[in-house]
Amino acid sequence: MTEIKVAVLGAAGRMGTQTCAAVEAAGGLSLVARLDKDDVIDAGSLAGADVVVDFTIPATTEANVHAALDAGAHVVVGTTGWDDASRGRVAEHLERLNAARAGGSDQTPGLGVLIAPNFGLSAVLAMTFAAKAARYFESAEVIELHHPDKVDAPSGTARHTAAAISAARAEAGLAPSPDATETGWEARGADVDGVRVHAVRLRGLVAHEEILLGNPGEQLVIRQDSFDRSSFMPGVLVAVRAVVSRPGLTVGLEHVLDLA
Structure with missing residues (x-):
C-alpha cells in the first residue's frame, strides 16, 4: 500500500x-x-x-x-x-x-x-516497564491523574497497566498485595484485577500516571506525564x-x- x-x-x-x-x-x-x-x-x-x-x-x-x-x-x-x-x-x-x-x-x-489505551510513547513504556518489574515486588498500586473533563474512571491506561501488572504477578506466583484494611474500602481506590487504582481529576492536568511498587525497605516509582496532546x-x-x-x-x- x-x-x-x-x-x-x-x-x-x-x-x-x-x-x-x-x-x-x-x-x-x-x-x-x-x-x-x-x-x-x-x-x-x-x-x-x-x-x-x-x-x-x-x-x-x-x-x-x-x-x-x-x-x-x-x-x-x-x-x-x-x-x-x-x-x-x-x-x-x-x-x-x-x-x-x-x-x-x-x-x-x-x-x-x-x-490503544494510550498513544503516548512514554505511557506505553511506563506500562511495559511496570509489567516487567511487577514480579519482583510484594506490593503494587497505580495512581492516574487527568483533567476534570474526562468522563471515565479509572482511565483506560490505568486499567491496562493494572491488568498487565496482575498478569505478571500471577505468572510469578505472587500472593495478593498485603493490605490489612478492614473499614473505609472506598478510600482504597478501584480493584482492577487485584491491583488498586486511584483516580485524580484536577484542573490543569492533562494525562499522568504513577506506578508504585514496594518491597520491605525499598520502593520503585514509575512516573509518566503527558503535558500536551x-x-x-x-x-x-x-x-x-x-x-x-x-x-x-x-x-x-x-x-x-x-x-x-
Whole structure:
C-alpha cells in the first residue's frame, strides 16, 4: 500500500483536531474524511478510507468500530471505556469478516482493529516497564491523574497497566498485595484485577500516571506525564501504519513497538 487513506471520527474534538493535522503533515498518509457527532459512518462518508481513527466518546465508540468494519476499513481506537465484552464483540466481528474475505476470490488482507489505551510513547513504556518489574515486588498500586473533563474512571491506561501488572504477578506466583484494611474500602481506590487504582481529576492536568511498587525497605516509582496532546500523535501515526498489516484485534500500542 503506497499511501494510506485515513478518516478521523471525532474530528472536531481536541484529539481529533490534532490527529487530522498530524495525518495531513505525515508522509505516506492522506486525510480523506473528517466526521463528527451525528455524521453517518458508512462507505460513502468514509470516502474510501483504508484506516478509520476513532477519538469520539465511550458511549459511541463500539458502534463506530462496527460501522467502519462493515465499510471495509481498518480501525485505530483511542477512545476509552472498553471492557472484555465489547472487545470480544469486535473480535468476533473481525473473525466473521476476515473468514468471509478469506473464502472469497478477492485475496484482500484481513481487517484489523488496534485499540490503544494510550498513544503516548512514554505511557506505553511506563506500562511495559511496570509489567516487567511487577514480579519482583510484594506490593503494587497505580495512581492516574487527568483533567476534570474526562468522563471515565479509572482511565483506560490505568486499567491496562493494572491488568498487565496482575498478569505478571500471577505468572510469578505472587500472593495478593498485603493490605490489612478492614473499614473505609472506598478510600482504597478501584480493584482492577487485584491491583488498586486511584483516580485524580484536577484542573490543569492533562494525562499522568504513577506506578508504585514496594518491597520491605525499598520502593520503585514509575512516573509518566503527558503535558500536551501533541505527545500522542507519534503513537497515533505508528498505529495507523501498523494496523493495515495486523488482521484481527490488537489491544495496546506496545504490540506494534519493538519492546521485546
